[in-house]
Amino acid sequence: MRLLLVNPNTTESMTAAIAAGAEAVARPTTVVESANPADGPASIENDADELCCVPHLLDVLQTAAQREQDRPDAYVIACFGDPGLDEARSLLGAPVLGIAQAAMHAAALLAGTFSVVTSMSATVPRGWQLAKTYTPGACLGVYACDIPVLRIDSDPATIEPIAELCAHALRTDGSGSIVLGCAAMARFAEPLSRRLGVPVVDGVAAATRLAEALEPLSPR
Incomplete structure (x- = not known):
């Protein structure tokens, strides 16, 4: 195809x-x-x-x-x-x-529940809106790292604060997985999943x- x-x-x-x-x-x-x-x-x-x-x-x-x-x-x-x-x-x-619809459905199927970690706080309401439309009840929280998208894209070191926020979301929500709420975070999905021990879903994949x-x- x-x-x-x-x-x-x-x-x-x-x-x-x-x-x-x-x-x-x-x-x-x-x-x-x-x-x-x-x-x-x-x-x-x-x-x-x-x-x-x-x-x-x-x-x-x-x-x-x-x-x-x-x-x-x-x-x-x-x-x-x-x-x-x-x-x-x-x-x-x-x-x-x-990619949001694909990631949210994948996370719900993999783990039942998920938390979203996104880029800027201004995108949090949209994340909630999509989660309630696509997978009602499966999303337990939406969190923003407040790191601009272009910095996430260009700076591999941004994985560290993103990982800390993912861990916080898992502790706070008790969710079974993480959905990465920014296409620029895609390359972090695999290392974050290994580090956190839960599925970390990238919408591109x-x-x-x-x-x-x-x-x-x-x-x-």
């Missing part, structure tokens, strides 16, 4: 990291593509950024869907707020996955594997 992951912000280093995360878990037969808009916010850290990114995101998705050759079989919106997800699903004739699982069920 051919899978297109779209980073809704304009930061190409994040787009490359998202693609690498997907390729690390994808089947050998899956072709992973990635893209980001040329215009819009450099990072998405609040509701205004999400609203701003949606038109540019939809343009990227529609352009890919209109290809005569190598049209994607499925699409992933690689931002934890799942911006434009409903609009994209109404426009495209193929599965569209949001979850959406990639879910897209592959849905392929036999998708209309041709």
Whole structure:
């Protein structure tokens, strides 16, 4: 299958990291593509950024869907707020996955309950909104590390305060897993899971594997 992951912000280093995360878990037969808009916010850290990114995101998705050759079989919106997800699903004739929805369902299935650790405090209400919509009762807490997205993307040392916050969330909530609420945190999922001893779910990986699982069920 051919899978297109779209980073809704304009930061190409994040787009490359998202693609690498997907390729690390994808089947050998899956072709992973990635893209980001040329215009819009450099990072998405609040509701205004999400609203701003949606038109540019939809343009990227529609352009890919209109290809005569190598049209994607499925699409992933690689931002934890799942911006434009409903609009994209109404426009495209193929599965569209949001990384928050994929991660929350995966965590609920793996462990029953989860806590979300996200980037900025401004994104906490959106995290709660999505959790109550997607997995009612499974999310026990949403926490912000208040580290800007671009710093998480560029600074590997940010894993330390993120790990401390994850541990705090697990102690406070008694939850069975962690959902990482930012695509820039994707590379931390495996080391955090080893350190914390619970599933730590990255939405990029979850959406990639879910897209592959849905392929036999998708209309041709």
